[in-house]
Amino acid sequence: MVNQKKIAGEKACEWVEYGMVVGLGTGSTVYYTIEKLGELVQQGLKITGVATSEQTARQAEKLGIPLKSLNDVVEIDITIDGADEVTGAFQGIKGGGGALLREKMVAEASRLNIWVVGEEKLVDSLGNFPLPLEVIPFGWKQIKRSLEKEGIQATLRTQQNKEIYQTNNGNYILDIVNQTFTNPIKWQEKLAQVPGIVEQGLFLNYVDIIICGKADGEIELIKK
CATH class of the missing domain: 3.30.70.260 (ACT domain)
Known part of the structure; x- marks a missing residue:
């Protein structure tokens, strides 16, 4: 059985280049992105991560990915994150993992935002997910x-x-x-x-590229 999350998460690493500051999202799909980035760092890739949660920070540190806080970077080159729901109009709901405030702050500071999802996360309208x-x-x-x-x-x-x-x-x-x-x-x-209300989980027009892993093993790229 194809692991949709894994193939989508790993695919996103192709956009990460040497020397980049990379926003590291939170969730079960971007977990695979971070695992792959850890492998690439061990092979010589130089990046600096900005974690969106303590959970992500612990994972990245364990893999040897250098981290900085959002306060210590001027700009983030690329952020890779997941989503709980996303429409074809690039509107999404995030925050199922509880990191919505930090995720939105990191997304706002990023030049490019990529979301990695399984095909069940693609919806016609938002609201099925709380x-x-x-x-x-x-x-x-x-x-x-x-x-x-x-x-x-x-x-x-x-x-x-x-x-x-x-x-x-x-x-x-x-x-x-x-x-x-x-x-x-x-x-x-x-x-x-x-x-x-400090922040809400509607992420509207933040994402630039959606990477969707499908049950048949195909990967769909949806770009603005």
Whole structure:
């Protein structure tokens, strides 16, 4: 059986060149990108990584990939990341792994953004996957109530042990469920008006190239 994530993740390494500053995303598909980059570094490729999560940083350090913080680079040449959903119009939802704020900051600083996905992540419209909102713990219940007054259903993300999930930034995540985002730009503007929402998982027009691994072993490249 073809590992769609692996073939997509490894394919993205072809865009990485010697001396580049590379944004390293978070998730189960970009995991394979980072593993491959680790192999290439051992073979002599010189890059500097900027990790979007503590999880990614640990993986990269274990593989010998040199890292810098976002504060220590002026610009990122290329960022490779995954997505929870993406449309043919280059609109996506990210944040299933809880790293949406850092992922968006790194994407914003990048000259080129590549997303690696399996074909099940390609959708006609956004919303089948819950939309994550990173929120300040102080008053998160007020944020939830504010959304519910607007008819928006949001659930507090918890861990398997039922404890509240916390991001690497010490914040909570509310996941908007049972909602279709047919006009994501309007939703982005709407959510930006809610005090206490630090960032939301709509990534609109960030991605330049989508690399999609398919069940038959083929790789589809979707470019702007």
